[in-house]
Amino acid sequence: MEQECIFCRIVAREVASDVVYEDTECLAFRDIAPQAPIHLLIIPKSHIPSVAELTEGQQELAGHLILIAKNLAEREGLAAKGYRLVVNCGYEGGQVVPHLHIHLIGGMKLGSKLG
């Protein structure tokens, strides 16, 4: 755990959040500033700063996060109409919180512009 990391502190329950899913490897909670009717964040419990720091040994974890996102999309009723998964990486990628996270966004027709 990184003491300065807001998402590590959410994992440790030092900071409150609206948790929607948890297992031994990951946590999912509602984004504090949602950009769509449904906006969840799926994160590894371990502190991985971004996709750029993922290692070969974390291949299973990376896949697990995507499958959890898929399952949560179904649970939130997004599967039929569709949704978007976004992973920002680094400064120019628009990443603000330096703890790897997948945005699950849906519940409305999203724009085609990504950048």
Ligand code: AMP
């Ligand atoms: P990114 O720009 O990809 O780093 O996205 C970070 C996301 O974390 C943003 O959508 C923020 O609204 C969200 N966020 C920041 N702090 C919190 C928090 N304490 N609880 C829930 N979401 C948060």
